[in-house]
Amino acid sequence: MIISLREIGYDALKTQLKKDAPIVVWSCDECIKHCGLGGMEKLQVLADLLQRDGYTVQKELISRSCFLNLVRKHEAAVADAATIIVLACDLGYRCVKTAFHDKQVVKTMKTVGTGNFTVYRGPVLTSPLPWTQLEPSVDGYTLKTVSEKLGLHPTFFDAADATDLVTITVDGKPVQAKKGENLLDALETLGVKIPHLCYDPSLGLIGACRLCMVKIKGRFTPSCCTQVAEGMEIVVHDEELEAHRRLMLEFIIAEKGVDVTERSRELRYWTRKYKIEGTRFKLQTEDQHVDESSEVMVIDPNLCVLCGRCVVACNNVSGQHVIDFAGRGSETRMVTGLNEQFGETNCAACMACAHYCPTEAITPKLIVKKLMKEQDLLTPIPPLVTSSTKARGKG
Amino acid sequence: MMFSRLIPYEEITKQLKSADTIAVISCNTCARECGVGGVSRADELVDRLTQDGYTVTEEVVLQDACSEPVYRKARIRLDADTIIVLACSAGIDCVKRMFPKTRVLTVTEDVGLFVTETDLEVFKVALPFSGFKAGAEYAMYTGAPQEKQRIRLEE
Numbered sequence: 429m430i431i432s433l434r435e436i437g438y439d440a441l442k443t444q445l446k447k448d449a450p451i452v453v454w455s456c457d458e459c460i461k462h463c464g465l466g467g468m469e470k471l472q473v474l475a476d477l478l479q480r481d482g483y484t485v486q487k488e489l490i491s492r493s494c495f496l497n498l499v500r501k502h503e504a505a506v507a508d509a510a511t512i513i514v515l516a517c518d519l520g521y522r523c524v525k526t527a528f529h530d531k532q533v534v535k536t537m538k539t540v541g542t543g544n545f546t547v548y549r550g551p552v553l554t555s556p557l558p559w560t561q562l563e564p565s566v567d568g569y570t571l572k573t574v575s576e577k578l579g580l581h582p583t584f585f586d587a588a589d590a591t592d593l594v595t596i597t598v599d600g601k602p603v604q605a606k607k608g609e610n611l612l613d614a615l616e617t618l619g620v621k622i623p624h625l626c627y628d629p630s631l632g633l634i635g636a637c638r639l640c641m642v643k644i645k646g647r648f649t650p651s652c653c654t655q656v657a658e659g660m661e662i663v664v665h666d667e668e669l670e671a672h673r674r675l676m677l678e679f680i681i682a683e684k685g686v687d688v689t690e691r692s693r694e695l696r697y698w699t700r701k702y703k704i705e706g707t708r709f710k711l712q713t714e715d716q717h718v719d720e721s722s723e724v725m726v727i728d729p730n731l732c733v734l735c736g737r738c739v740v741a742c743n744n745v746s747g748q749h750v751i752d753f754a755g756r757g758s759e760t761r762m763v764t765g766l767n768e769q770f771g772e773t774n775c776a777a778c779m780a781c782a783h784y785c786p787t788e789a790i791t792p793k794l795i796v797k798k799l800m801k802e803q804d805l806l807t808p809i810p811p812l813v814t815s816s817t818k819a820r821g822k823g
Numbered sequence: 824m825m826f827s828r829l830i831p832y833e834e835i836t837k838q839l840k841s842a843d844t845i846a847v848i849s850c851n852t853c854a855r856e857c858g859v860g861g862v863s864r865a866d867e868l869v870d871r872l873t874q875d876g877y878t879v880t881e882e883v884v885l886q887d888a889c890s891e892p893v894y895r896k897a898r899i900r901l902d903a904d905t906i907i908v909l910a911c912s913a914g915i916d917c918v919k920r921m922f923p924k925t926r927v928l929t930v931t932e933d934v935g936l937f938v939t940e941t942d943l944e945v946f947k948v949a950l951p952f953s954g955f956k957a958g959a960e961y962a963m964y965t966g967a968p969q970e971k972q973r974i975r976l977e978e
Contacts, residue, residue, distance in 0.1 A: 429889050429913070430825070430936060494824055496974060497942040519824070519938045519949050525977040539936070539950060542825050542913040544920075545890045554916040555933060558953045566916045723862055724851055724886065776941040777856075779886070792886035793851060794897055795862065799869070800844075800880045 429545055430459040430494075431553045432517040433571060433580035435538040438477065441513070441585075444534050449510035450484045454524060456493035456516035457630065457745060457780065463551050463571065465537060465584055466515040468630035473587040474513070489630055491746040491780035493520025498776060499527045501747030506531065538580055543568050594658040599665055611654040611662070612640050620664055623673055623698040625786045626735035627652035630745065634736045639676050639698075641669060648672070674702050680733050682709035692731050692787035712758075719764070721771030724793055725782050731789035732762050738781035738790055746780045762789075824853040824939060826948055827911040827931040828966060829864075832871065835907065835930045839877060846881040846903035846925075847872075848918055850888035850910035856939060856946065858966035859931055860888075860909040868909065888914030894921045901925060939963065940974055947974040 445451065453474050460466030471487045478485045488505045492498060493516040506512055511532040514521045518539040525533045541556040552568025560578060562569065571582040592607045598620060605614040612627055624640040627633075635653045642651045643663035651662075663669065677699055681688065686706055689699040699705075716729040734753070739762070742751040750773045754763040765773030782790045839845070847865050854860025862884050869882050880902045887893050888910040894917075906927045908915045919927045935951035944963040951957050960969040 429887070494938045496938055496940045496976075517936075519936055522949060522976055522978070523938055526975065529977060542911060542933075542936070543889070544913055544917045545887075545892065546920075547891045547895065555912045555952075557936075557950060564912065566919050568916065723855065774942065793862070793884065794886070795865075795882065795884040796897060796899055797882040798880070798902075799873075799882060800878065800902070 429462055429543060429551065430517045430519070430539055431541055431543040431551060431571070431574070432460055432463055432465065432537040432539045433575055433578070433582055434465055434536060434584065435580055436536055437581070438585045441534065441536065442481065444532075445478075445483060445511060445513075447482055449532075450486070450508055451478060451511045451513060452486045452488050452506045452509040453478070453513045454488045454490065454493070454506070454515065456520045457489050457491050457783075458493075458778075460516050460520070460537065462545050464582075470515060470584050472629075474515070474585055477585060477587065489745050491741070491778035491783075492776075493517075493523055495776055495778060496523045496526065498747050498778065499523045503527070538578075540574055540578065540580075594656065596656060596658075596660040596662060598662050605656045607656060607658065609656045610652065611642070611656055611660075612651040614656045615642075615651060615662075615664065622651060622664060623677070623701075624652060625694065625733055626737060628737060628784055628786075631737055631740045631784060632744070634740060636734065636736045637676070639673055641672055643669060670702070673698075674704060677702060677704050678707040678709060681707040683712050684730065684733065685711065685713040688731060688787070692789075694786045694788075695733075719770045720793075721769035722775065722777075722793070723771065724777045724779070725770065725775075726791050726793055727762075727764070727770055728789050728791075729761065731787045733787055733789075734760055734762065735786060737784040737786060738762065741780040741784045745784075746776065746778045748774070748776050748778070750775045751781055824856060824937050824946070825911040825913065826857045826934040826937045826946065826961070826966070827854060827859050828857075828934055829859050829909070830930050830932065835928065836872075836875065836877075838928050838930075839905065841876065843905045844878045844880045844903045845872060846883065846901045846906045847879060848883045848885070848888065848906055848908050848910070850908075850914045851884050851886050852888070854888070854910045854914065854931075856963050857937070857961065858964050859911075860884075861964075864909055868907065889917050891917060891921065937961075938974065938976060943973055945969060945973050947972075947976060949976060 453471050455466040455471045475485045475487050513534045514524050521535050540560050541553050543553040545551050553574050554568040555564050556562035575582040593604045594607045596605050622640045626637040633653050635650050640651045641648050689695045719727040738751050743749050764770045782792050849865035850860040865884050869879050872879050906925050908918045912933050933952045934955045935948040937946040937948050939946040945960050947960045
């Protein structure tokens with residue numbers, strides 16, 4: 429992954445902006461997000477800060493800002509903007525500047541090299557670019573260390589007090605939440621977990637799975653499609669809502685088979701939480717062809733719950749428009765290209781669909797081939813094996 | 824994305840002994856795009872090593888060889904005592920940390936960071952490492968140098 433750090437402060441950023449000029453805050457959804465300086469969450473923070481200070485701001489997320497053709501496909505999103513603030517590496521910034529050269533494009537990050545995402549230390553820089561004058565390091569430099577050495581910032585713009593808080597009631601308890609925030613996000617921030625499959629903050633509203641229903645003024649309301657407002661009274665847990673969520677999960681099992689709950693981590697979590705072991709409905713399952721034609725991804729329609737995340741990710745976050753729905757009603761299915769094998773489409777391999785799929789119906793390709801068994805290693809191996817196919821067949 | 828180049832095959836085999844048991848780990852992201860990694864390059868290298876009498880015990884192709892969680896999720900157990908990594912230096916460093924008791928060969932060199940045009944199937948080096956120049960364009964999936972410049976990139 430590419431390692432970048434923030435090079436300007438919020439006040440310095442504002443000196444480059446005009447109050448009457450519409451702004452698009454643009455973020456890459458890949459390396460910069462893993463560096464803690466981009467992605468939808470950071471887009472929202474910066475947009476909140478700027479809106480509080482009186483600027484007109486829109487947000488735009490792209491799966492990979494270093495893919496010039498994908499950047500160009502986001503033209504409509506920046507059409508009305510005078511200024512684009514870019515949260516991306518130097519490559520992503522230059523692609524935006526190239527694609528939208530008639531706009532003011534503001535750089536906020538500085539790329540220092542490449543590195544790893546580690547489990548315990550987060551992102552580390554292992555292969556610094558020459559300008560940093562740092563030596564390569566297998567263990568890697570933490571972003572804090574690199575920032576100190578190079579005079580950059582390892583954290584995002586300060587989000588403190590960027591938004592107004594309002595009081596809402598959740599299951600009878602008064603709590604505070606951000607005004608205008610997505611209700612499902614607000615509930616999760618408050619520690620209230622509700623099952624949901626189609627909603628992800630980065631993708632916006634879909635409202636397809638109907639799992640995240642709550643009651644507001646006694647009416648069933650999808651929390652993912654509702655904004656927090658002062659005085660809102662929300663019921664998250666009651667018998668009727670729990671029965672509804674069970675019913676929705678049973679519908680999925682009826683359509684996809686009982687083993688879907690074992691193969692998909694997300695469904696496994698929720699069916700176990702609701703103690704669902706089967707379905708009262710007639711199973712509608714039929715074994716569907718697993719598409720392994722792509723070099724980078726595998727699509728298993730047997731796990732697809734038609735939540736629509738991959739469709740939104742491919743159309744809005746990537747811009748490549750390779751995945752969509754076809755058919756109607758019970759015949760609805762997810763298709764790639766013009767109903768082709770995935771490997772035959774012009775997929776840019778940005779991985780947005782796999783990243784957002786909640787049920788592992790789309791996953792990055794992982795191949796682990798054991799070419800020799802343990803006992804093969806104990807017997808002498810002839811010096812020359814003439815058929816590679818034969819050698820592989822041993823595994 | 825990172826552009827890395829594979830060293831000549833003979834340079835790879837110079838680092839190997841006939842008794843070595845070898846695993847090939849191939850990155851399916853940047854390395855695939857610049858023609859060093861992915862499924863086909865891993866297959867090619869495994870075939871060639873096997874034909875030359877080396878013992879290849881594992882072939883692994885994974886997304887983002889530079890990300891530790893990927894290895895953890897894949898739960899890879901290697902019988903090999905030597906690993907050849909078809910990835911950039913960041914991927915190689917990650918493998919060295921994930922398999923600290925196994926010898927890891929460096930068989931690629933970093934050229935620089937690139938922007939890509941997947942519809943045209945070309946990429947352009949924008950931030951080079953020492954010894955390389957910015958601006959050169961290459962074909963995706965092979966890394967073959969392109970005579971004609973097709974990406975005009977603003978500074």
